[in-house]
Amino acid sequence: MIHQYENNGYRIVLDVNSGSVHVVDEVVYGLIPIVESALAENMTDVSELTERAIEQSSYEESECREAVSEILELKEAGMLFTEDIYEAYIHDFKKRQTVVKALCLHVAHDCNLACKYCFAEEGEYHGRRALMSLETGKKALDFLVQNSGNRVNLEVDFFGGEPLMNWEVVKQLVSYGRSLEESHHKKFRFTLTTNGVLLNDEVQEFLNREMSNVVLSIDGRKEVNDEMRPFRGGQGSYDLIVPKFQKLAESRHQMNYYVRGTFTRNNLDFAEDVLHLADLGFEQISVEPVVAQENEAYGIRQEDIASLLEEYDRLAAALLERKKKGKDFQFFHFMIDLEGGPCVAKRLSGCGSGCEYLAVTPWGDLYPCHQFVGQEEFLMGNVEQGIRKPEVGDMFRTCNVYAKEKCRDCFARFYCSGGCAANSYHFHGAIDDVYEIGCELQRKRIECAIMIKAALAEQ
Secondary structure, eight states, X not given: OEEEEEETTEEEEXXXXXXXXXXXXXXXXXHHHHHHHHHHTTOOOHHHHHHHHHHTSSSOHHHHHHHHHHHHHHHHTTSSSOOOOSGGGHHHHHTOOOOOOEEEEEOXXXXXXXXXXXXXXXXXXXXXXXXXXXXXXXXXXXXXXXXXXXXXXXXXXXXXXXXXXXXXXXXXXXXXXHHHHHHHTOEEEEEEEEOSTTXXXXXXXXXXXXXXXXXXXXXXXXXXXXXXXXXXXXXXXXXXXXXXXXXXXXHTTTOXXXXXXXXXXXGSOTHHHHHXXXXXXXXXXXXXXXXXXXXXXXXXXXXGHHHHHHHHHHXXXXXXXXXXXXXXXXXXXXXXXXXXXXXXXXXXXXXXXXTTEEEEOTTOEEESSGGGTTOGGGOOEETTTEXXXXXXXXXXXXXXXXXXXXXXXXXXXXXXXXXXXXXXXXXXXXXXXXXXXXXXXXXXXXXXXXXXXXXHHHO
C-alpha cells in the first residue's frame, strides 16, 4: 500500500507496510501510481513500464525513463510496493501471553473543577465521590507486582478526578512502591495528571523527585480555558494555574512533563492555543480534540473537519518557523519515530488496555482503562481477588488493526494501532470499530509529523 500527499511544498510518499518514507520530485510523484497499477497487472519489464509511463503522463521520455528506474530501485530495495507481512502474524498474535505492566490508579473520584467535557463527570465516573484508601492502593501495587511476570519496569499513573485531593495517599503509595522494588526485582515509573489547583512547593518538590512524568491540564488561551475548565462556582482556573505550571515546567528543566489541553467546537482555531502555550514558555505541549457526541454544543462535527485539517497544517508550518528562530517546542501529536518506533505488537494492538494496562477505582475494582470505569459490563475483577472475568481481557487481546474493517485500507493503521477502543465503544457500541472523526484528524497529524521530519532533514 502506498500513500502519497503534498504538504508545505513537499511531495511525500509513504510505503505503508515497510514504513519507508520518500520525499520525491514531481515526476516520480506523478509516475508512482502508474507504475503501481502496471505492476498489479504483472507488468515487470522496464521498457514496458517506461512506455506505460510515457503514454499515461505528460512527462518527457527521458524524465519517465529516469523516474521509472528510481521507482524500481526502491522496490528492489524493499522500500516501495512492499507486501503486508503482519497479517499472517495475527493468528499467533491473538494467542500471545500478556502480563500487566501498567495501572491507572484512580486515587480520587472527586475534583475541584467542573470541566464541561469531562468524561469522568466531575470525577465521579457515573458513581459516587470517593478517595482511594492507602490499604486499597497497596493492594493495587501488590496486584501489579504479582501479575507482571518477569517484567522489570512497571508504570503507575496517579489519576482522578484530581489526584492531589488525595495527596497523602499518593505520597505513601510511592513510598510503598519503592519498598517493593529491590525484593521483587521491579522498577516503578510513577506519573501524575493534575489540574494544578492544589499544586504548591511541597508537591512540586515531591513530583520532581519521584514522578517520571507529570501531565498538567490546561486548554490554552485564558478565555478558552476558563470557558471549559471552570471551578464549580463558575470562576475560571487560568490565572491560578498558569504561574504554578510555569514554575513546575522550569523546575523540571522543560523536560518530562506535558501541558495537556482539549480543543472543542468552541476553539476550532486551536493552533492559537498551542502557540499561546508555547508563548507562555512551555516546551512540551499536547492539545487534543474533544471526544463527544455531535449533539453536544462543544462536540466536533463532520462539518468542522475541513477547517481542523487546515489548522493542523497551519500549526505544523508555524512550528517549523519557530524552530528556525530558535523558539522550539514539542507538539505531542507531531512527534513520530520513522527509524524505530513501537514493536510489532504495539503497532497492531495499541495501548494494551484490558490486558497490559488496567484502571483501578478507589475501592479496588479493575477495568480495561480509565474510560471504561463505571461501565459494569467491563468490570474485570478487583485488586483483592484478581481478574474474575478473563473474557473481558480476551476481547481486548484480540482487538487489533486486522479485526477492524475500517483500518484495513488506512495508511495510518501502523501508527495509530487502530485507535482508541473506548472511543469506538462509545460511538458504535463495539471496541472493534473506529471513531471516524478521530481517524480523520489522526491521519492529518501523521501527515504533518512526517512533513516536519522531511523539513528538518533538509536543515
